[in-house]
Amino acid sequence: MTSKELLYVEDALGHEQYFQTKCSEVANTLTDSELKNTVCEMQQKHQKIFNSFMNVL
Numbered sequence: 001m002t003s004k005e006l007l008y009v010e011d012a013l014g015h016e017q018y019f020q021t022k023c024s025e026v027a028n029t030l031t032d033s034e035l036k037n038t039v040c041e042m043q044q045k046h047q048k049i050f051n052s053f054m055n056v057l
Contacts, residue, residue: 009053
């Protein structure tokens with residue numbers, strides 16, 4: 001893997017971490033349980049994507 005490709009992966013990892021953090025923050029502020037569950041599912045999907053990127057490395 002080239003250094004430029006590693007930078008792309010690093011950037012993608014950063015985005016996925018950001019999305020996980022934001023989903024967690026938003027889920028903690030929601031009172032509607034259905035909406036909260038949807039946001040938590042989004043957080044889990046971003047965790048899976050993050051793990052997939054880590055497996056590339």
